[in-house]
Amino acid sequence: MPHSSQLYQHVPETHWPIVYSPRYNITFMGLEKLHPFDAGKWGKVINFLKEENLLSDGMLVEAREASEEDLLVVHTRRYLNELKVKKEVPFGQARWHTPVIPATWEAEAGGTQVGEQPHLRSRARGGDPAAGGARSILWSFAVATITEIPPVIFLPNFLVQRKVLRPLRIQTGGTIMAGKLAVERGWAINVGGGFHHCSSDRGGGFCAYADITLAIKFLFERVDGVSKATIIDLDAHQGNGHERDFMDDKRVYIMDVYNRHIYPGDRFAKQAIRRKVELDWGTEDEEYLHKVERNMEKALQEHSPDVVIYNAGTDVLEGDRLGGLAISPEGIVKRDELVFRVVRSRQIPILMVTSGGYQKRTARIIADSILNLRHLDLIGPQSPSISTQSSDTPLLSPSVS
16 A cells, blocks of 8 residues: 555645655755756746636646655665764765866766776875775765765855755656656656665665655555556666666566666666667767667657657757767757657556756756757646647658668
8 A cells, every 4th residue: 555645645636747846955054056057947847837827826736745655765875874973984986977076076987886986096195095095085975976065064064055065856756756647647847856876775866765766656556547658768868766766667668768887787777678769979960969869769659658758868969068968959859849749649648757957958848858848738727639640740650770
C-alpha cells in the first residue's frame, strides 16, 4: 500500500499543468555563483512567460516539497542520511562535473567505476594522498560533491539543507506532481527538475534527488493504467542516474542522446539505454534534429508507453562549455516542438522537465520554447490530439533509417 503523500492532490481545471515555486531558486550568500549553472533560471523562465501574457500566478500549480517518505520510494535511507551529516574524508577525494574547483587541482586521465568521472586531487603542499600528504577535513562532503560548490563543505549542514537541498526537494516534488498532471491532462511541464545524474543511492552533477525515477515509480504505484514509461533524455550529458535505477526494469524504455566525450561517461549505466545516440563535439542543428526525430520515432515503435518523461536540457546550446554541442536557440525550440508533436500525435501523456543549461540566456530559450508550444496548440488548457501532418516542417519519412 503506497504511503500517504501531499504530492498527489487534486488540481483545479483553472490551473494549467505547469508546476513551479519561487522556492526553486537557489540563493545562498552568492555561493551559487561559483557553479556555472544559473541557480535562478527557473524564476526567470516564469517571468518571461508572464511578460508575454501566457500565464499568471493563479494559473500555475505550486510545487510542494518532497518529504523524506516520498524520497524513500526510490532512495536508500543511507543515501538520504549522507546528505544530512558531515563526514571526515581525505582532502581532494571529490569528483566533479564542472571545472569550478581550485586552480591547484587538475583532472587525471581515466575514470572510476561509478560514473567514470575524472579523479581530482590536490597537488598543492604535498596534497597527493598517495604521497602521504593528504589532510582530512570535516565537511558536508556529499552535498559539496553533488552541488560542485567546494565552499559548501565548510558550512553548517542546517544551512545547506535550507538553502541548497530544500529547493531541490521542492523541484523534485514538482516533477512528481507534474507526472500525475501529465496523465490527467495529456501534458505537463515542471519548470525545474530533470536531475538525471542522481540514482537511488548516489548523486552528482548538481543532482541530489532522483526526480525522474520518483515520478515514474509514483505513477506505477498510484495511477491505474500506467505500467510502462519511456524516458527521452535530450540533455547534453548522459542520464546515468535514471539509467542505473531502471537497469533491469523492462517497463521503462530509455532513449538517451548525449555528447559521448563528456561527463559522466558511465559505461555501466549505458547498459540500460535501449536507444543510444552518441554525439561528437560541435554537433549542429541539422544533424541533431535528424537524429532526434529518427530515433524517437523508432523508440516509440519499439515500446508503446503509457507516459513519456522528456528531459529537455538546454545545455546542448552553442557556446555551453560543459555540453560541447552547437545547437542554436532556434534548434532547441524546434527540438521541443518535435518531441511534443510526435508524442502527442500518439495520444501519449508527456511530462517535460528542464534539466541542464549553463548559460544566462537559457531561461529565455526555455520560455520561447514553451511559447512556441502554446502557439502551435501543442499545450494549452484543452490541447487537442495533434496530427503529425499539421506542422509546417514535415516529419521524416518512415523510410529513413
